[in-house]
Structures are given as structure tokens and as C-alpha cells.
Amino acid sequence: DARVTQTPRDKVTEMGQEVTMRCQPILGHNTVFWYRQTMMQGLELLAYFRNRAPLDDSGMPKDRFSAEMPDATLATLKIQPSEPRDSAVYFCASGLRDEGQYFGPGTRLLVL
Amino acid sequence: GIQVEQSPPDLILQEGANSTLRCNFSDSVNNLQWFHQNPWGQLINLFYIPSGTKQNGRLSATTVATERYSLLYISSSQTTDSGVYFCAVVGSTSYGKLTFGQGTILTVHP
Numbered sequence: 001d002a003r004v005t006q007t008p009r010d011k012v013t014e015m016g017q018e019v020t021m022r023c024q025p026i027l028g029h030n031t032v033f034w035y036r037q038t039m040m041q042g043l044e045l046l047a048y049f050r051n052r053a054p055l056d057d058s059g060m061p062k063d064r065f066s067a068e069m070p071d072a073t074l075a076t077l078k079i080q081p082s083e084p085r086d087s088a089v090y091f092c093a094s095g096l097r098d099e100g101q102y103f104g105p106g107t108r109l110l111v112l
Numbered sequence: 113g114i115q116v117e118q119s120p121p122d123l124i125l126q127e128g129a130n131s132t133l134r135c136n137f138s139d140s141v142n143n144l145q146w147f148h149q150n151p152w153g154q155l156i157n158l159f160y161i162p163s164g165t166k167q168n169g170r171l172s173a174t175t176v177a178t179e180r181y182s183l184l185y186i187s188s189s190q191t192t193d194s195g196v197y198f199c200a201v202v203g204s205t206s207y208g209k210l211t212f213g214q215g216t217i218l219t220v221h222p
Contacts, residue, residue: 031208033208033209033210035210042212042214042215043198043200043212044212045209045210045211048208048209050208055207055208056207056209089153091155093210095208097208099160100143100145100157100160101145101157101210102157103147103154103155103157105153105154106153106154106155108153
């Protein structure tokens with residue numbers, strides 16, 4: 001049963017620290033997405049890649065967030081420096097064109 | 113960008129009841145998905161349904177793309193159906209980006 005995996009599942013850190021979240025997409029999927037979920041904003045897209053190339057990162061605060069896909073099996077989302085307002089659940093999803101997106105279990109981030 | 117509206121915002125049912133959730137969208141879409149977010153936060157794919165009708169057990173969905181809406185039917189509801197149901201669409205000019213509705217919170221009582 002192919003699944004998207006994410007690590008860590010939970011992260012508590014202090015303001016100013018670097019946070020790195022990792023995602024392993026489903027093998028064969030060529031599109032990877034990062035979403036953030038908060039009570040106030042709901043689910044919002046941060047960035048996405050197709051065939052490892054970044055297509056859109058307009059949803060990310062550019063000064064502190066960065067997303068990369070160093071190879072087809074790994075996507076990373078980094079926050080540096082982290083702030084309390086970054087506290088949220090971060091989801092990675094992968095998919096193929098015309099087949100929909102499949103979500104990982106999420107990383108629950110708390111920045112104190 | 114494309115707008116997605118879901119109704120009702122909240123729904124409370126007794127176990128065994130049927131329900132219909134609605135999703136309206138403001139523009140033509142290439143993709144429409146229904147998700148269930150369970151109480152543990154996991155987003156579970158229910159349907160990929162840009163048009164037509166699909167069924168999976170007690171759940172079924174219909175999308176009428178020309179009229180810009182989709183319906184999710186839950187029959188003989190169970191307590192495990194509780195959670196938030198999201199409709200999400202990819203607009204025809206959105207290049208794969210899902211836009212989510214605000215969700216319907218479903219509570220099923222035993």
C-alpha cells in the first residue's frame with residue numbers, strides 16, 4: 001500500500017531555531033506539494049514541484065521558508081528562523097496528473 | 113482565484129442516518145477531490161471525481177461540472193464517519209494547485 005511519508009510527525013522548537021521537515025512521495029508520482037493547515041486559514045498551498053522542478057512557491061514567506069527536492073524520493077521544507085506564527089500542521093502530498101493528490105500524515109509544528 | 117464553498121458547515125447525525133454534503137465552485141475545474149480528515153488529523157482520499165458519479169461502499173459522489181457543483185452522499189452513517197469533509201478543486205488555470213473549501217464538520221452520535 002503506497003503512502004506518502006513525512007518526518008518528523010511532531011516538532012516542538014523555540015523561536016529562532018531552524019526547522020526541517022521531510023517528505024517521501026509515493027514512488028512514481030511526479031508532482032509534490034507542501035500545504036499548511038491552521039485553524040484560521042484552513043488548508044493553503046505553500047509550494048509545489050513537478051519532476052523535481054519548483055513550479056510555484058508563491059504561498060511561502062520567501063524570507064524564512066525554502067522548499068527543495070534534492071531527488072525524486074525526498075522533498076524538504078525548511079523554516080529559518082522559525083516564529084510562533086509558523087505553528088501549524090504541514091502536509092506533503094504527491095500525485096500524478098489526472099489522478100489526484102495523496103496526502104502524508106503531516107508534521108505538527110509548535111514554535112514557542 | 114477559484115472559490116470553493118461547502119455546505120453545511122456543521123452536521124450532526126444519529127448513527128444510521130443518511131446525509132448529503134455539497135461543494136460549489138466558481139470556475140471550471142480539471143480536478144475535484146473529496147477528503148475526510150479524521151479526528152487524528154489524517155487527510156484521507158475519498159474520491160477523485162472531476163465529473164460523473166462514483167461509489168465506494170456507503171459513500172458516493174457526483175460532480176456536475178457544467179453546473180459547478182459536487183455532492184458527497186454518506187449512507188447509514190457510523191461514528192467512524194465523524195470528522196471534517198473537504199472538497200478541493202484544481203481550476204483549469206491553476207496548474208495542479210488544489211484549492212480547498214472550508215469543510216463540513218460531521219458528528220455522528222451512537
